[in-house]
Amino acid sequence: MNSAMLGALLYLRLTSLKNLVLSRVRRLRQPKYLVGALVGAAYFYFVVFGRAFGRGGRAGAPARVAFVPAGGFMPHDTAPLALALGAFALLVVFVFMWVLPSQKPGLLFSEAETAFLFPAPITRRALIHYKLLSAQFSVLLQSLFFSLVFNGRGLVSGHAFQVLIGWWLILTFVNLHYMGASLTIARLIDRGTSTLRRRAAVLGGIALVVVVTIAWVWRDLRAPAPADLAGADPFARWLLTILDGGLLHWLLLPFKLVLAPFFATGLGPFLIALGPALLLLGALYFWVMRMEASFEEASLAQAEKRATRRAARRAGNYRLGQAAAKARRPPFALADTGRPEFAFLWKNLLSTRAFFDARTWLVGASLIVFGSRLLARMGPAQQGILSGLGVAALILAGYTLAFGPLVARLDLRADLGNADILKTYPLPGWRIVLGELLAPVAILTGIVTLALLLALCAFQPSEHASAWLAPELRATYAVCFAALTPALVALQLLVPNAAAIVFPAWFQAVRTPGGGIDLMGQRLIFVFGQIFIIVLALIPAALTAALLVFVTQWLIGPMLSVIFATVVVLAVIVGELWCGLWWLGGRFERFDLSAELRP
């Protein structure tokens, strides 16, 4: 690559970086970004860096030991195992790089880069150089970030150089190998090697290594004896013997060479370890530059796909992570007339996995009822398993209720891109909002009720258990909790949907991956805001329930008091929900995404 071309490409990269930094700094003039940046910075200072540098945490509690290079911090007997495990982890990452690509991989260029650089008089080798240079910018930033987060103590104790170089070597090694693997796979595909054959070859190689290693362990070593599993130290020693011998030793050697400077115990060993690591990087660089493979077509397709995803996000479409678009049978027959809210339920269920339907729920419920009865009759050991399942089911129900609404986004948030069309429908706003909430409510309620059923069937309390855990009362709890679940889920879903309508520009930015410390702070504000609002909304209901059970249990007995409290709590939550729907519906009627997104 001649120097003029290199200068032009460097100019492009440096100017883009400078403008990116400037635009991020300039947007801090807007309060929402400034507040986000302050919150993000506070999070990093107190939570991430605080832990890494030994600050924060409970008073008097020992600071968490940060992940540091061996030099001065890591015990000498731990360093070899950490080195071997790190090398093994890198090996796994590299195997995935060879196995995962299902289509012809290309080097990742932006749409603008493909438009300007591909037709320009630049050789393919120059383009690869450009990508290598571009990657170095992010590698350097990542090295700094990882050093700060994982090796803060190493940085402030005179090992900054070793830490930074150590991370740079590892990340550059991974990056170079990724480019080399992508180009090699592209060339293999050009030569007619199918994805299946490539995967079979790689996985076959892995299987061979596994078989040889097992055979070697079998012949020369021994399976872990009870003494090896007695504690962390003996097990670590046994594991190191496996990772450091036989075929695995040779397979992990290049990875250990790259990791060696990071784990070096001082400046001398570090400088000695640096030579082989740099030689290895040189070899990878030579491999990448010698690779004659056409990547342009695949790069164009990738750039186009990324641009489409970005445009969809900007338009308010957040359907990522959902089922791939595929025509399928509707979840239920939709009559021509009736409540229009169910049309939204029908539509949104069509965009999920096919197994989210009533039939799956019924099969699951039947399996739980009959399976738990079978296990209960088999004996004490199986009853123990059943109790364990019961505990797991209760945890699942709790997690689904708490975090499900954050994950399930088959509601108004996923339909913001179609807001113009939704608003032309002859429906008041609250009906549209309610209809949009029904699918995630139905799915999460289905999961929670199945978990409750399992917990109900699984627990067999002892005879000495409290009267409050009598079988009929447990059944009452389960039924009451199941009755509250749809309203609780809907109430939680209202908050992020309201955020999407009331702060659309902010919400859009927050949903966009990456974006800097200010956006990270904004995401934190959203999460904590949601938790705060939900707690605030549930306090009246929880206080009412506690008071009612406390007072009425003496008059009408525990079971009726729980049912009575549930009915009252349900009324409180439905009332809150109704107010929320009414208010959010009005906001939706006045909602104008294009106005919100005006610069």
Next chain:
Amino acid sequence: MIEVTGLTKRYGDFTAVRDLSFTVRPGEVLGLVGPNGAGKTTTLRSVAGIIPPNAGTVRIAGHDLATDPVAAKRALAFFPDEPRLFEYLTVRQHLAFVARIYGVADHAAIAQPLLDELEIADKADELPGALSRGMKQKLAIACGLLHGPSVMFFDEPLTGLDPLGIRRMKDSILKRARAGATIVLSSHLLHLLEEVCSHVLILKQGEKIADGTLAEVAARFSEGAPDVSLEDVFIRATGGSEK
């Protein structure tokens, strides 16, 4: 019938549409024209009930859009420049969904002739992802026409269509107008508007420059010249610039 009086839409300090009034009667096709940023799309979105105006009244088929939006929206259909479809619904499922929203009884009996007329009957079980731009446009039109609207708004209806598609779209608009529908459309393709529109409304910087029948507006800006085209009228009326 569409009756718009004193329509104003502001975005902060910027006024996109200022004190706009016009009436479109059944059977008429009004063409909204103007330079970029003149307020055409904002006007269409305001009168279709998508965005609330800051001032003014809009009556659709006799219903006030502000006080009785549901009845007004039941009578209208809005066709955006880019077809907005649901990624996971097939052509047939789109129609079933829209039928339920508008309460169209026995929608299949209405949908089939529509699909035949728009020539997408053979794509009834396809997802939007498998359709061409023109096919998507046709599906959006089928969805809009399913409930038999008496008022229709088209925002740049000819964007992305091939010559055959443009011809069919024009025929379809004229057919609906002859059947008594009230139609408003915006487009930059002036020579095509000349073929379709009975009336024209010229906007510039959010304000009405002129409106009336094509002949009336032409006469006003022709400066005595015979046979002036809508393009000439447009350039003279707007002064040949966006500002």
